[in-house]
Amino acid sequence: MSYKEIYEKTNQLYEERLVLVEDRIAQIADQPAVKEPFAQYFKDIAACILRLKNFKKDSGFNKEFYSGFLKENYGKNYADPEYAVKMLGKDYGQILSAVYAKTADCVKTVFQGDIKYLCIYSELIVELYNYFEDSDDVNAAEIKACVYSFMHDYEEIFSEDSIGKMLDPAYDYYARLVEDADVSKDDYLYEYGLYVGNNELMSRKYLASLTDEQIRSMADTYTEGYRIGFITSNKDITKKSVVQIHYPLGFERMVKAAIENFKKMGLSPVMMPCSTSVNKQYDYDHKEDMALWMDKAYVEYRNECLHNALEKNKDIACKCGGPAVIEIFGEEPFAPESKSENASYSDEQQKLSVYMTSRRSQLINQYIKGEERSFTIIAYPVSDIGDSYEEIFAETVKINTLDYILYRDMQQKIIDVLDTADRVHIVGTNGNKTDLYVKIHELENPDKETAFENCVADVNIPVGEVFTSPVLEKTEGKLHVSQVYLNELNFLNLEIDFKDGMIEKYTCTNFDDEEENKKYISDNILYHHKSLPMGEFAIGTNTTAYRMARVYDIAAKMPILIAEKTGPHFAVGDTCYTYDEDNMTYNPDGKAIVARDNSVSILRKEDISKAYFNCHTDITIPYDELGAITVIRHDGSTCDIIRDGRFVLPGTEELNKPLDELDAQNNK
Incomplete structure (x- = not known):
């Protein structure tokens, strides 16, 4: 059908x-x-x-x-x-x-x-x-x-349609559109019904100018990341027959090649296209329209309809392998205008929204099990990034294909030291007020266990980072970033204070009114939760991406996917192992990654509604705002991972080369 x-x-x-x-x-x-x-x-x-x-x-x-x-x-x-x-x-x-x-x-x-x-x-x-x-x-x-x-x-219809289009390849309008598209012309872009602006037109034009070999390489990097993600997480991709392809308009030439690759893996595509927003203020103005008709009865009925739709599609849901995402970046950072005329949730509706989101996540995981699915995500620039668009695109392709073995080995040296830590101390510089202690998971058998994952380029492209789920208790202090672009919104002088790993207070300087600043963070980082745990602590190692961001002056336009690799970052919300905590995975050196839970996520064994927040937002400190990352051991001895924005562990010197090149260029 x-x-x-x-x-x-x-x-x-x-x-x-x-x-x-x-x-x-x-x-x-x-x-x-x-x-x-x-x-x-x-x-x-x-x-x-x-x-x-x-x-x-x-x-x-x-x-x-x-x-x-x-x-x-x-x-x-x-x-x-x-x-x-x-x-x-x-x-x-x-x-x-x-x-x-x-x-x-x-x-x-x-x-x-x-x-x-x-x-x-x-x-x-x-x-x-x-x-x-x-x-x-x-x-x-x-x-x-x-x-x-x-x-x-009409909620029953809304739910059935959204779930069907999310899971069933029979909804193949977009798949056929991509397969039939004449990518040498713009005409097919107007068959989506989505907004077509300069970004979409220029993406189509630029990809049309690339050789077949270049397109094949881009597609292979993307689809191999998806396949390897199943291998590294010990999951069987042969049990799956559906892949969800999220892609931006203009990238159909690459997507065509990717579909061929996925079909060789036995995966049929569910296509989920998107275009750049016609007006982000319009999107922002309507994000809480549901407040105009939300009450408890509506939320309960909505959850019931979702459950029925998933049950109706259960035979295809269990075959869904998860999303393969192509992100775009380069748009101007958006600082929304706060309007009193916009619909907004009351305190009671905020609680209902949190409950509804949590219940939706639980239901979807019940039918598309987290321990059986994987994902991959990769990002490319769009023309809004500026006059150097084509150069930045070419640089991004290089970044997406960096030597993962080189990074794997350097990151392992960092992990070997981090695994000796009781806590890690992170301090800012050059006006950055960060002063934060992160408690690290204890290892019962250091010869066979590790607290940090050695992340190269599979589910998260490009390389590289090492990350852990911190112990919440004794994780405390201030996280500060002068400017950061999160969830397509710009935050100025974002400050978050932690106590026992939970957000205690927060502020920024986007608005003159302090209450507006707090509401902005509550709405768009905490998602109406009273607090969130620190779900991840990581050290990004992609200094090449950092150099690109500074050379082309696009740091504020970098997506989280790449930005998180350009310095230490801290995710507020769920851990990286949400719904997958009991599926043990291993680093390339064979050690089991045991820091998979914290004192909040472990509550899933008692009451799943208390364990997850259904959000995970990475906040990165750039190298030029980083004073030090220091391991503090149980005996009080210390060891620097980074000092004054440079990696100082023996064997990681290669990571400093792009930073040194950047300094040399700036000093000319």
């Missing part, structure tokens, strides 16, 4: 329903029979529906449809909650802006040949319109109740 057959089964019903409302939608778009200020809102959203109904897979439609969401036009679009509240009042503006955003999002499904979302959102708009047409004084509570009923009633 293909996506066409899947949608043909349901489209007939929805086509009949859409016919019943499309005349009404056309009438609303032409001459709404409700009073201002609401008439213009309904006129605009009805026009949006008609554009979707008559979409074309070409650049003209893409530019016209997305133009209203661009930064320069967004402030006069009802998708902007600030504008909607200004025009309609807060009681109506917030909820109607959220509906506008949801309706516009139907562009993704209509391009795939699925009209059900266009149909049901059209019906919702007509239903809302009728309230205003039938009364001169519409109760805002009725509007919210209508939207609540809609979201609740």
Whole structure:
């Protein structure tokens, strides 16, 4: 069965329903029979529906449809909650802006040949319109109740579709699109329905200029990382038949080659494309829209629908090998505008959101078991990175293929010393206020056990790092970074204080108001948890990537995937072994990696809801802000791993060469 057959089964019903409302939608778009200020809102959203109904897979439609969401036009679009509240009042503006955003999002499904979302959102708009047409004084509570009923009633469909598209290769619209794409032209990019901007166009153009050998090398690095990830974690890839390919528009030439490789491994692709955001402020403004209809009953029903959808797809879920991700980087760091008009979770809803996320994670792990799946992730720049885009791309390819044996051996020398530690002391310099002690897991049998994983280039490309799950108790002090780009958001002077491995307090300087700074961190690093543990301590060794970032002045634009390899980093949230703690893995030297749990994650044996936070955010201190990393042994003796931004252990001198080259270049 293909996506066409899947949608043909349901489209007939929805086509009949859409016919019943499309005349009404056309009438609303032409001459709404409700009073201002609401008439213009309904006129605009009805026009949006008609554009979707008559979409074309070409650049003209893409530019016209997305133009209203661009930064320069967004402030006069009802998708902007600030504008909607200004025009309609807060009681109506917030909820109607959220509906506008949801309706516009139907562009993704209509391009795939699925009209059900266009149909049901059209019906919702007509239903809302009728309230205003039938009364001169519409109760805002009725509007919210209508939207609540809609979201609740269709949750079963939402869940089934999202899980199906996440797991089942039968949803092959994107796979066919990639296979049939003429990558020498831009035309195919407009068949996605996703925003196509300069990044997508330039990525397609640049990859088209590469040789077949270069494309094959990029694809091989990516797919081999996935395959080797199963080997290094002692998992059987032959039990799997599905791989989830996350990729950016413009990279189809590489993805085509990757699909061939995956098929040789017996894996069929589930395609998950993405494009750069048309407007990150728009995304930020709507990230908590669910607050407008979330309550306990809705959350419980949503979890129930998710469980039913997973159960329905259980035969394919158990064959899912996990994601293979191609990330992009280079966009300008985004510092969002905080708007009082945006929907935001109440304290009670924050608790519900945490519970919902936790329950979702547990359910997915129940059907796609963590101890049986793996992943890989690799990153490339996009043209927004600047005039040196092609040079940076070529440098990134080199970084992604560094000699892993060289790094493996140098990292082992670092691990040998770290394994003697009681604690590790990390101190900042050049204005960095970090002063942090990390407690290291005790080894019962040092000849056969290690606390640190020797990470080269498999699941996390490129090389390299050594990492551990710290002992929370006696892990304490301050972590500070002058600027860091996390989860696509820019943080200035981020400070996090730890006590017994848990976040005790935090701040940054993004906003003038201290409460706004704390909320920014709470929303986007803590994800509404009161606190998070330090789930990982690592030392990144990729000084070549660091040099590239400084030479091209792109440090603020580097993705976490690469940035975490350019200095010590500390992850807040879950450990790197979440849902996989009992599957023992080994370093290349044969030692078992035993630091897999902490005092929070071990609670999974009693109550799984208390063990995981479903987030893991790496925060890196760059070498030029690093004073020292010092091992402190039980007997009080010490040994430096890094001093004044340089590796000082014998046998690791090679890591300093890119740093010395950078200094020489800067001193010219």
